Amino acid sequence: MTYKLGLTGSIGMGKSTTARLFAELGCEVWDADAAxxxxxxxxxxxxxxxxxxxxxxxxxxxxxxxxxxxxxxxxxxxxxxxxxxxxxxxxxxxxxxxxxxxSDIVVLDIPLLFEGGNEEAMDAVVCVSISPEEQETRVMARGTMTIEQFRQIRAKQMPNEDKCARSNYVVVTDNLEHARAQVKEIVAEIRGKLGDA
Structure with missing residues (x-):
């Protein structure tokens, strides 16, 4: 059985980095944006x-x-x-x-997972999270949009706290090592469940 883990999070929260951390642990990753x-x-x-x-x-x-x-x-x-x-x-x-x-665990990286009603198809959902201030700083540092454009995008997305509340796991992406440790814990927990099944 393949375990389907949905990965979501608002713009600038660190979703791409978190997806790479799952891939490092042998999870196959499907990226909706890349598709x-x-x-x-x-x-x-x-x-x-x-x-x-x-x-x-x-x-x-x-x-x-x-x-x-x-x-x-x-x-x-x-x-x-x-x-x-x-x-x-x-x-x-x-x-x-x-x-x-x-792979035993596949990660489905879907930015608008909840907005599109895709959570029903997942075995569990991970939401990446960071403070609104850090989110804004990261997005602005990319230099690809204005503050107005960013705020328009954020306003169209489900609020971060709602996404976190609806998710099985939350990964706080304040720094890489902390994010990596949380991803390792999630993968170990899921693989433990799969081993017991």
Whole structure:
């Protein structure tokens, strides 16, 4: 039996780093964002359906995230159309990953796990967490968005304390060694349960 561990957390909380820590311990990791990137790339599964329904979003044989952002800004209904294309493709990609996985624990890295109602499909959920001040500092340090853009994104996501309350495990990502120790504990606990089963 493969144990499905959902991994979630808001922007800037340290989810990618935490996913790598699970991978170091032999867990296979599926990344929802990476799946979407593959689908948007030339030859990706989303290119043809997006070019049919949102032709302005496809440039040089790939789906342009910038064009999508502009289209959504002009017309909010574009987001619904895009979700109807992408969500089933992402779900299929996840199923294909699970079918080919050989690890005892698979980590499904899904930023909007609770928002999308995906927690039901998981055996347990891990939420990464950090203080709102540290979160803002990290995101601003990337230099990829303004403070207004960051706050808009955060406002659309479920509040961090709600995600933590709904999760089986919380990993505080204040520093790498602390995060690594918490991930080791979680993996040891799950492997202990799997060994008893």
């Amino acid at each position: 979407v990137h593959r689908m948007y790339a030339p030859g990706g599964a989303a290119v043809e359906p997006v070019s049919r329904l949102l032709p302005a979003a496809v440039q040089s044989g790939a789906v342009s995230r910038k064009c999508l952002k502009d289209l959504i800004a002009q017309d909010a209904s574009v987001l619904k159309t895009l979700e109807q294309i992408v969500h089933p493709l992402v779900a299929q990609d996840r199923e294909d990953f699970l079918a080919s996985s050989v």
